[in-house]
Amino acid sequence: MKRNLYLTTTPVEEAKAIYLDAIKEDIKPQSENVRVIDALGRVTSGAVYAKYSSPLYNSAAMDGIAVIAARTEGASESTPILLKPETDYVIVDTGDPVRKPYDAVIMAEDTQETDEGMVIRSAAPSWQHIRPVGEDIVEGEMILTRCHRIRPIDIGVLLSGGVTEISVFRSPRVGIIPTGTEIVEPYEDPEEGDIIESNSRMFEAMIRENGGLPHRYDIVRDDYEEIKACVLAAVGENDIVIVNAGSSAGTEDYTVHILREIGEVFIHGVAMKPGKPVILAKVNGKPVIGIPGYPVSAYLAVENFVFPVLRAFTGLKETQSRTIRAVLSRRLVSSLKHREYVRVRVGKVGGRYTAAPLARGAGAAMSMVKADGFCVIPQESEGYEAGDTVSVGLFGPEDEINRTIVCTGSHDLLLDVIADLMSGEPEGIRLSSTHVGSLGGLMALRRGEAHIAPTHLLDEKTGIYNESYIRMLFPGEEMILVKGVKRIQGIMTAAGNPLGIRDIEDLTRVRFVNRQRGAGTRVLLDYKLSQAGISPEEVEGYDAEAATHMAVAAQVASGEADCGMGVLSAAKAMGLDFIPVGEEEYDFAMRPETLGMPEMKSFLRLLSSDDFRSRLEELGGYSLEGSGEIRRIV
Numbered sequence: 308m309k310r311n312l313y314l315t316t317t318p319v320e321e322a323k324a325i326y327l328d329a330i331k332e333d334i335k336p337q338s339e340n341v342r343v344i345d346a347l348g349r350v351t352s353g354a355v356y357a358k359y360s361s362p363l364y365n366s367a368a369m370d371g372i373a374v375i376a377a378r379t380e381g382a383s384e385s386t387p388i389l390l391k392p393e394t395d396y397v398i399v400d401t402g403d404p405v406r407k408p409y410d411a412v413i414m415a416e417d418t419q420e421t422d423e424g425m426v427i428r429s430a431a432p433s434w435q436h437i438r439p440v441g442e443d444i445v446e447g448e449m450i451l452t453r454c455h456r457i458r459p460i461d462i463g464v465l466l467s468g469g470v471t472e473i474s475v476f477r478s479p480r481v482g483i484i485p486t487g488t489e490i491v492e493p494y495e496d497p498e499e500g501d502i503i504e505s506n507s508r509m510f511e512a513m514i515r516e517n518g519g520l521p522h523r524y525d526i527v528r529d530d531y532e533e534i535k536a537c538v539l540a541a542v543g544e545n546d547i548v549i550v551n552a553g554s555s556a557g558t559e560d561y562t563v564h565i566l567r568e569i570g571e572v573f574i575h576g577v578a579m580k581p582g583k584p585v586i587l588a589k590v591n592g593k594p595v596i597g598i599p600g601y602p603v604s605a606y607l608a609v610e611n612f613v614f615p616v617l618r619a620f621t622g623l624k625e626t627q628s629r630t631i632r633a634v635l636s637r638r639l640v641s642s643l644k645h646r647e648y649v650r651v652r653v654g655k656v657g658g659r660y661t662a663a664p665l666a667r668g669a670g671a672a673m674s675m676v677k678a679d680g681f682c683v684i685p686q687e688s689e690g691y692e693a694g695d696t697v698s699v700g701l702f703g704p705e706d707e708i709n710r711t712i713v714c715t716g717s718h719d720l721l722l723d724v725i726a727d728l729m730s731g732e733p734e735g736i737r738l739s740s741t742h743v744g745s746l747g748g749l750m751a752l753r754r755g756e757a758h759i760a761p762t763h764l765l766d767e768k769t770g771i772y773n774e775s776y777i778r779m780l781f782p783g784e785e786m787i788l789v790k791g792v793k794r795i796q797g798i799m800t801a802a803g804n805p806l807g808i809r810d811i812e813d814l815t816r817v818r819f820v821n822r823q824r825g826a827g828t829r830v831l832l833d834y835k836l837s838q839a840g841i842s843p844e845e846v847e848g849y850d851a852e853a854a855t856h857m858a859v860a861a862q863v864a865s866g867e868a869d870c871g872m873g874v875l876s877a878a879k880a881m882g883l884d885f886i887p888v889g890e891e892e893y894d895f896a897m898r899p900e901t902l903g904m905p906e907m908k909s910f911l912r913l914l915s916s917d918d919f920r921s922r923l924e925e926l927g928g929y930s931l932e933g934s935g936e937i938r939r940i941v
Contacts, residue, residue, distance in 0.1 A: 317574055318646070342471065351457070357444045357445065357448045361444040361468055362438050366402050367402065371415040371416075372418060373409035374427075376431050376432060376433040379429075412437055413431050444468045450470065453622070454623075476622045479519050479547055480520045483521055484537050486526070486529065489502050518618075518620075522544070531564070538569065547595075549596050562597040566597065570588050570591065574586070575597075580644075585608050596616070602675070633698075633699045634659055639682070646686045649665075650664070651682050663715065663756070679701060712759065715747070715748045715751040715759075719874065719876075720856070721792065721876075722761065728913045750780070761894070761895055764830055777940045786939070787939060788939075789935065790894050791892070792934055793932060801870075806870075811838075817847070915935040
């Protein structure tokens with residue numbers, strides 16, 4: 308099979324419009340009746356009217372007595388009135404009918420019971436504390452319009468109005484076909500070359516959340532006839548079909564050829580990054596959509612092209628995400644050819660929102676978990692500069708962002724521990740960490756893009772950590788350094804240390820993986836190399852960079868590198884051997900005003916807590932001596 312090259316891509320909105328126009332005659336939304344108690348999330352296919360009024364009768368809104376309002380006139384503290392039972396009043400509880408001649412209710416606490424009746428000390432105007440018939444719902448009144456998505460409150464109101472069954476749009480069946488000889492089920496043990504299949508399960512959840520009924524097929528290997536047979540079967544059994552993977556330009560990417568053979572392809576390739584190799588087709592009158600295999604590409608393709616088709620079947624309206632304006636923390640360069648979706652973490656620092664870009668790769672699924680939203684770079688734009696104000700579409704509520712501590716700087720596993728402990732706080736505080744190295748974190752703090760900057764920068768002249776760098780970068784300013792932990796740095800190597808690595812001098816004979824420029828670990832390495840009289844050029848892999856201690860450990864564990872510098876906790880987590888190089892201080896820099904934040908008070912409390920201490924003991928390689936101490940740096 309030749310490579311399936313497509314030379315042009317269609318803008319996203321144009322592709323969507325072309326496709327929806329091509330399939331509009333084939334989409335025939337159908338209705339079905341369901342019980343109201345089973346209707347959560349369904350969409351009404353017609354207006355719904357009340358069968359009964361609510362309340363059904365004039366009813367007491369309070370516990371007390373039902374009275375004839377005219378007979379209470381003149382009552383006051385100085386001239387109380389005695390009301391006679393059954394003649395002037397009857398006792399009622401909340402919800403009881405109030406029948407003529409009674410036309411008002413006096414609360415029980417405003418009455419005084421005697422042997423002769425009830426004494427009142429204020430007059431009751433007509434209809435006081437009475438819910439008139441139909442106050443909430445009137446018989447025949449429209450409760451819900453067509454194309455309304457049923458919420459929990461709607462179910463309660465419908466039942467109150469006597470409606471027990473409603474007509475809703477039938478949920479379309481969506482067939483999901485995962486393809487690829489290299490993919491295996493999550494419950495199988497993967498071997499080298501295998502990829503765990505997860506996209507289809509993500510699709511299932513997305514489709515279910517948006518009103519569809521997903522049906523996931525077994526994995527189909529990269530065989531033209533097998534994929535073709537599965538697609539034809541799925542078209543016969545579903546309203547919409549998704550074919551995952553095989554939509555690009557590889558020699559075994561058969562999807563577009565199959566869809567051209569058995570149906571009609573309207574679009575192959577959209578101007579979207581990630582997610583370019585999307586296929587929009589129709590087979591036997593059914594929409595069939597080819598989705599790229601990378602997880603982020605797949606997610607965006609479903610949002611942009613599957614959801615509009617689902618909405619056409621279900622009557623759901625497109626919802627706009629909450630959009631904010633945020634200052635970009637670093638430069639974003641983009642191609643003029645595509646609309647690009649960049650995942651970002653968002654926080655509020657100094658009264659303005661900041662957006663820190665995350666990994667941009669189409670396969671970086673974890674960036675979707677960490678992201679608070681998307682920054683969209685329009686097609687025909689070269690991107691944005693650091694400091695530019697950009698629009699960010701949020702995934703979650705804005706108040707969640709406002710309860711976030713923005714933590715930018717050096718990486719350590721203890722940040723995950725603190726984030727986990729903070730998530731259990733009653734206030735729902737979040738710690739949002741971006742790993743750019745110690746120096747990068749201090750620069751972000753200087754630009755007003757972070758609340759705190761974890762740092763472990765060694766001053767080679769004094770042997771003191773962090774303080775001289777803070778004075779250099781914040782001249783004339785008072786700054787705060789919260790002491791964090793002392794931790795052991797060293798050389799991580801494969802289990803059993805097969806190459807017999809013992810010290811820094813051994814790095815000249817092995818494959819090394821380094822941290823990024825500005826990382827405290829790299830500063831320490833350079834210091835140790837200098838002490839040993841070793842030039843960086845003598846270390847194979849010195850320029851190979853990883854962003855975190857765990858990323859270094861993963862490179863070593865996979866055999867891509869023989870060793871790398873990192874902390875003991877990362878080596879322990881990945882089952883690696885560890886050769887200690889020295890102890891260092893990992894602290895938190897911030898501005899003085901940050902100490903007054905309620906969120907920061909929780910952070911400092913947790914830093915000295917027994918829970919934090921016990922979790923670090925499990926990780927290994929840390930000392931909490933002086934943890935939480937606040938130093939003022941001038």
